[in-house]
Amino acid sequence: MSETADIVVIGGGVIGSSVVYHLAKLLDPSARIVLCERGPVAGATSGACMGHLMVTPDTAQDYALTKTSVELWARMNEEVGGFDYNPTGALYLAETDEDQEMFAVLHKQFADNGDRADVLDNKQLREIEPGLAADVPGALYYPGDGVVLPMLACGAMLRGARKLNPNVVVRPHCAVTGFEREGDRVVGVVTEHGVIATDTVINACGVWAPDLSERLGEKRLPIYPRAGNLAITGHHVSPIRTQLLEISYLRFAHAASEIDPTSVDSDKGGHAVNMQPQRNGGCLIGSTRQFCGMDKEINRELLQRSLLRAERYAPGVAAAPIVRTWVGLRPYSIDNHPLIGPWDPVDGFYIAAGHEGLGISMAPITGLLIAQQIAGVETEIDVTPYLPSRFVA
Numbered sequence: 307m308s309e310t311a312d313i314v315v316i317g318g319g320v321i322g323s324s325v326v327y328h329l330a331k332l333l334d335p336s337a338r339i340v341l342c343e344r345g346p347v348a349g350a351t352s353g354a355c356m357g358h359l360m361v362t363p364d365t366a367q368d369y370a371l372t373k374t375s376v377e378l379w380a381r382m383n384e385e386v387g388g389f390d391y392n393p394t395g396a397l398y399l400a401e402t403d404e405d406q407e408m409f410a411v412l413h414k415q416f417a418d419n420g421d422r423a424d425v426l427d428n429k430q431l432r433e434i435e436p437g438l439a440a441d442v443p444g445a446l447y448y449p450g451d452g453v454v455l456p457m458l459a460c461g462a463m464l465r466g467a468r469k470l471n472p473n474v475v476v477r478p479h480c481a482v483t484g485f486e487r488e489g490d491r492v493v494g495v496v497t498e499h500g501v502i503a504t505d506t507v508i509n510a511c512g513v514w515a516p517d518l519s520e521r522l523g524e525k526r527l528p529i530y531p532r533a534g535n536l537a538i539t540g541h542h543v544s545p546i547r548t549q550l551l552e553i554s555y556l557r558f559a560h561a562a563s564e565i566d567p568t569s570v571d572s573d574k575g576g577h578a579v580n581m582q583p584q585r586n587g588g589c590l591i592g593s594t595r596q597f598c599g600m601d602k603e604i605n606r607e608l609l610q611r612s613l614l615r616a617e618r619y620a621p622g623v624a625a626a627p628i629v630r631t632w633v634g635l636r637p638y639s640i641d642n643h644p645l646i647g648p649w650d651p652v653d654g655f656y657i658a659a660g661h662e663g664l665g666i667s668m669a670p671i672t673g674l675l676i677a678q679q680i681a682g683v684e685t686e687i688d689v690t691p692y693l694p695s696r697f698v699a
């Protein structure tokens with residue numbers, strides 16, 4: 307095979323799929339866009355995760371990124387649909403006094419961004435979620451979050467892209483093995499089936515993005531796998547209706563890690579419960595965090611701790627059989643922010659990776675920002691904090 311493409315996107319997870327969709331929306335339909343995925347579409351992290359669409363208000367910058375993206379999910383649901391979009395809102399649950407103090411902090415963060423969240427007492431909470439334990443003291447309800455089924459979303463975005471642009475080519479089982487360069491420019495992508503001549507490439511390879519950059523002859527990107535154990539119940543009626551998470555999840559998950567991601571033996575892992583009702587009636591339960599390299603063995607002890615927390619909040623979960631457990635690898639970037647934009651040392655080479663535990667939430671804005679940068683138009687939000695150039699030294 308020897309062919310040419312205007313753009314080659316590498317990686318058929320949620321990020322690569324969104325990049326293809328937004329390129330198809332923004333560029334002229336004559337543009338030939340080829341997606342190379344070495345396995346099946348959504349066969350890696352994006353098929354082994356939860357689908358919480360989460361707005362994070364910690365800083366104005368995080369809020370702009372996640373809020374815009376979650377709104378784009380709602381728009382994509384209108385445009386393409388077919389991925390179990392469910393705008394449930396999110397309930398942040400408290401157990402301890404310390405947890406409850408965080409309600410005020412989170413409430414203020416949303417308010418500072420001009421948004422709204424409501425602090426609920428025990429009675430108000432149980433009106434919304436009658437399946438919760440009677441002694442859960444309260445919750446903070448944020449109406450702007452939602453849930454999707456990510457593996458369906460990848461396929462839906464790619465189908466949507468092909469409707470907009472018949473020159474979109476999706477090539478599963480096509481591993482990229484290297485690149486062709488002329489000096490500081492990329493001029494081709496070498497795949498196991500042949501070379502694709504192109505001057506624009508997007509590396510959307512999640513935890514493998516550093517490997518691809520090395521194959522380009524560049525230094526490894528500072529992205530490390532951070533494992534998460536998940537369990538799902540059978541198609542019994544879920545005891546919950548809303549996306550639920552312990553408020554302590556925010557401390558645990560969204561701060562930059564205090565653990566060195568390269569010293570995999572020292573991380574004993576941690577957990578904070580996150581529960582998602584599924585359209586089919588099941589309940590998806592997560593999630594743990596641990597740096598243990600590319601190891602995808604279930605950590606039974608950590609997972610068990612998550613399940614016990616889930617039962618503590620929603621006792622009905624205990625009656626539903628767990629039908630599947632698995633591990634996914636989050637692409638954690640060393641400063642806990644994704645890399646979205648050109649890799650300056652090589653003309654035409656872009657990176658869209660490193661979204662850790664928010665890649666589903668951030669997929670639409672990531673795809674849009676990459677497409678806008680390639681098209682040379684003004685970006686939806688300020689992309690400066692996410693430019694990969696912060697790691698060019």
Ligand SMILES: Cc1cc2nc3c(=O)[nH]c(=O)nc-3n(C[C@H](O)[C@H](O)[C@H](O)COP(=O)(O)OP(=O)(O)OC[C@H]3O[C@@H](n4cnc5c(N)ncnc54)[C@H](O)[C@@H]3O)c2cc1C
Nearest residue numbers: 317319321344351352355358482512534634664665666667
């Ligand atoms: C347990 C868990 C729970 C999570 N829950 C949530 C959540 O509720 N909400 C949220 O927003 N996010 C969540 N996330 C995070 C989210 O899943 C990830 O951030 C996101 O899936 C990353 O997508 P990606 O496209 O970058 O990576 P991937 O889905 O891994 O896609 C990268 C693709 O690149 C391909 N690839 C690699 N090398 C090559 C090559 N040489 N040639 C061709 N293709 C290649 C791989 O096969 C893979 O398919 C969770 C993650 C985990 C693990």
